[in-house]
Amino acid sequence: MTDRPVVLITGASAGLGEEMARQFAALGYDLALCARRIDRLQELRAALPEVRVIVKELDVTDDDAVFTVFQEFAAEFGRIDRVVVNAGLGKGAPLGTGRFDANRATAMVNFVGALAQTEAALQIFRAQGRGHLVLISSMSALRGMRKSMTTYAATKAGVAAIAEGVRSERIPGIDVSVIYPGYIRSEMNSRVSQKTKFMVNTEFGVRKMVAAIEKRKVKAYVPAWPWLPIGLAMKVLPLSAVRKMV
Helix, strand or coil: CCCCCEEEEECCCCHHHHHHHHHHHHCCCEEEEEECCHHHHHHHHHCCCCCCEEEEECCCCCHHHHHHHHHHHHHHHCCCCEEEECCCCCCCCCCCCCCHHHHHHHHHHHHHHHHHHHHHHHHHHHHHCCEEEEEECCHHHHCCCCHHHHHHHHHHHHHHHHHHHHHHHCCCCEEEEEEEECCECCHHHCCCCCCCCCCECHHHHHHHHHHHHHCCCCEEEECHHHHHHHHHHHHHCCHHHHHHHC
């Protein structure tokens, strides 16, 4: 069993997941990393020689594989201290425009996949008697979003609801956090204009995410400025005003 704490991160081959892996390694964590692109994970492992890193290929829509991979990580490390449910997909199209395939794919990865990851993580944590479950949601989860964002926002609202439901169960020894990132540059939004208002670079945005996770915050809008006041406003303003904000 490792002496260092162990964090398991899904979707770790790029974007926010990859940067979280780098930043948790800098904090002294051993890493259990999984994603569909095993070659990218192997490159990341080679770049982090100061900690123990185990990588595994995983498609989070393969339910059986999620449980198998999580249990393999737990067996190889001897424990898992934290699981970050991060794997996500940003496909989408306005409903009724003939792209159900894209919206279904997003729903399967972002919600059903997150459900499987949560189940697998909690099996491990219940057996250990402790653990920290972290679910990555989105600021778009706070209200219904239009056009290509409709399904994505709905899935992220579902992720936040999973976190709140588990937290309300008050499972002894288990902490639950939900993180609502604002506009943080990542592979998923690489096609979005560089001039998007409030967009921050990956390293800075993830540093704020990791800080909130380390504090085991119940929920965090990150970066807090401007997303904390925007989040509070989004909950109460009419949709006509929300459309102009995000």
